Amino acid sequence: LINYLSPNYDQRIDSIPNNNHQTLTSVQSFMTRIIDRNPGENEFHQAVHEVAETIIPFIHNKPQYQKAKILERIAEPERVIIFRVPWMNDQGEVEINRGYRVQMNSAIGPYKGGLRFHPSVNLSTLKFLAFEQIFKNSLTQLPMGGGKGGSDFDPKGRSDREVMFFCQSFMTELFRHISSDNDVPAGDIGVGAREIGFLFGQYKRLKNEFTGVLTGKGASYGGSLIRPEATGYGVVYFVEQMLNQRRDSIKGKRVVISGSGNVAQYTLEKCIELGAKVVTLSDSSGYIYDEKGIDAEKFAYIMHLKNEARGRINAYADKFGCEFIPGKSPWEVPCDIALPNATQNELSVDDARLLIKNGCMCVAEGANMPCTPEAIEVFENNDILYAPGKAANAGGVAVSGLEMSQNSLRLSWSREEVDKKLQEIMFNIHSTCLRYGHKPDGRISYVQGANIGGFVRVADAMLAQGLV
Numbered sequence: 322l323i324n325y326l327s328p329n330y331d332q333r334i335d336s337i338p339n340n341n342h343q344t345l346t347s348v349q350s351f352m353t354r355i356i357d358r359n360p361g362e363n364e365f366h367q368a369v370h371e372v373a374e375t376i377i378p379f380i381h382n383k384p385q386y387q388k389a390k391i392l393e394r395i396a397e398p399e400r401v402i403i404f405r406v407p408w409m410n411d412q413g414e415v416e417i418n419r420g421y422r423v424q425m426n427s428a429i430g431p432y433k434g435g436l437r438f439h440p441s442v443n444l445s446t447l448k449f450l451a452f453e454q455i456f457k458n459s460l461t462q463l464p465m466g467g468g469k470g471g472s473d474f475d476p477k478g479r480s481d482r483e484v485m486f487f488c489q490s491f492m493t494e495l496f497r498h499i500s501s502d503n504d505v506p507a508g509d510i511g512v513g514a515r516e517i518g519f520l521f522g523q524y525k526r527l528k529n530e531f532t533g534v535l536t537g538k539g540a541s542y543g544g545s546l547i548r549p550e551a552t553g554y555g556v557v558y559f560v561e562q563m564l565n566q567r568r569d570s571i572k573g574k575r576v577v578i579s580g581s582g583n584v585a586q587y588t589l590e591k592c593i594e595l596g597a598k599v600v601t602l603s604d605s606s607g608y609i610y611d612e613k614g615i616d617a618e619k620f621a622y623i624m625h626l627k628n629e630a631r632g633r634i635n636a637y638a639d640k641f642g643c644e645f646i647p648g649k650s651p652w653e654v655p656c657d658i659a660l661p662n663a664t665q666n667e668l669s670v671d672d673a674r675l676l677i678k679n680g681c682m683c684v685a686e687g688a689n690m691p692c693t694p695e696a697i698e699v700f701e702n703n704d705i706l707y708a709p710g711k712a713a714n715a716g717g718v719a720v721s722g723l724e725m726s727q728n729s730l731r732l733s734w735s736r737e738e739v740d741k742k743l744q745e746i747m748f749n750i751h752s753t754c755l756r757y758g759h760k761p762d763g764r765i766s767y768v769q770g771a772n773i774g775g776f777v778r779v780a781d782a783m784l785a786q787g788l789v
């Protein structure tokens with residue numbers, strides 16, 4: 322698992338040219354083609370641009386990657402499936418949603434990535450997520466390609482029965498395109514243990530087989546221990562590594578978290594365990610600010626509120642007598658560490674400036690692409706420890722990879738074993754970022770490190786497999 326730093330990695334990194342005029346022109350012409358071929362897909366353009374800015378200079382003196390048009394091919398999905406999802410609501414009315422699966426890249430393993438159920442879901446969102454997933458999955462060093470899927474269905478406010486009918490209809494088409502050896506979906510926004518259970522049940526019924534076709538399953542039917550916790554725990558393990566670089570640690574730090582779903586919950590739990598003080602959580606209605614800090618007892622309440630009662634975050638403020646700030650994000654609250662754990666583009670350049678003004682020194686993305694490009698630039702220019710999602714939140718998919726291994730072996734590992742492997746993987750991702758992230762001025766860019774570290778493994782596999 323850990324023995325991945327092959328000796329010739331060092332030779333490949335040799336010299337990354339400065340951002341000269343030629344590089345800028347290359348990035349621009351590359352992006353012009355991407356935008357022309359994928360009109361209106363702004364999130365996808367954003368994700369590709371961020372990668373192109375670091376990969377184009379990196380491959381400047383590597384003709385093998387340029388000649389084979391590796392980056393151009395990585396930015397083109399291998400396959401996109403779009404389908405109708407008809408179902409019946411509790412009032413007996415027919416509802417119609419749209420389902421998607423973007424099978425982005427299978428160079429290093431079966432397509433792997435979550436399903437998102439949210440009204441904002443469209444092809445642009447899922448292509449950006451599937452694109453990011455290629456690099457993230459590669460960074461884990463596990464054999465997983467990149468994919469993502471979902472629907473514009475909103476589970477919020479729906480009964481369990483409606484969610485089940487929707488999931489069954491969704492899987493009635495998706496089952497033809499996935500299997501434990503070619504595409505293994507999991508959860509994402511709006512898809513948790515309940516939805517994975519319904520999806521798995523329908524797949525099993527349609528295929529008449531019990532295989533590891535989904536991850537994030539319940540522990541009683543093939544799920545891995547620590548998978549629910551993995552993304553959030555992994556974020557905190559990564560933050561601890563970054564702080565250790567500066568001979569510091571998370572203990573005693575004041576932390577601001579956005580979101581209150583799966584990733585935010587377990588980020589919070591690990592922060593509490595390691596002695597940090599978390600003062601905010603949010604959902605799409607606003608944020609709570611608890612100056613006393615969220616402790617283990619309050620955490621248990623949040624778990625009940627969000628996962629069983631399926632309530633809104635302002636109920637926390639009512640129960641514990643703290644502030645609820647409607648319609649706003651928590652970035653105005655002074656902190657040492659900010660962890661955006663809700664959704665894409667939730668942290669703007671103004672938020673970034675305010676965080677820095679208020680003393681923030683570290684930002685790690687639990688969500689996918691939560692910081693805008695301008696916000697990232699501000700963090701990097703101000704020497705803030707900034708970790709992109711494809712590195713910081715890779716713990717979730719990493720433990721999904723471990724779930725696939727356990728399913729294939731037909732056995733299950735203990736909590737301690739899985740957690741130890743998760744810590745090793747996050748440690749190794751951090752090392753990869755350091756290895757590839759050196760800027761000409763000596764600083765570390767985790768963006769550059771994660772992009773290049775993720776790219777080389779996929780690129781070499783694509784070169785080896787010919788023009789496919």
Ligand SMILES: NC(=O)C1=CN([C@@H]2O[C@H](COP(=O)(O)OP(=O)(O)OC[C@H]3O[C@@H](n4cnc5c(N)ncnc54)[C@H](OP(=O)(O)O)[C@@H]3O)[C@@H](O)[C@H]2O)C=CC1
Binds near residue numbers: 603664
């Ligand atoms: N689950 C996983 O293993 C992984 C998840 N991620 C990423 O982490 C992020 C959170 O996912 P996860 O915790 O699983 O999802 P959940 O559905 O469990 O929680 C999502 C949280 O984000 C909030 N949120 C969603 N959309 C918006 C919005 N447009 N504006 C404000 N708040 C919003 C939700 O509030 P509300 O309920 O009001 O909508 C909720 O609090 C996503 O970016 C996801 O892609 C990354 C790696 C792995």
Ligand SMILES: O=C(O)CCC(=O)C(=O)O
Binds near residue numbers: 433435436506689717
């Ligand atoms: O566990 C998985 O397969 C997917 C997790 C995911 O969707 C993500 O990393 O964004």
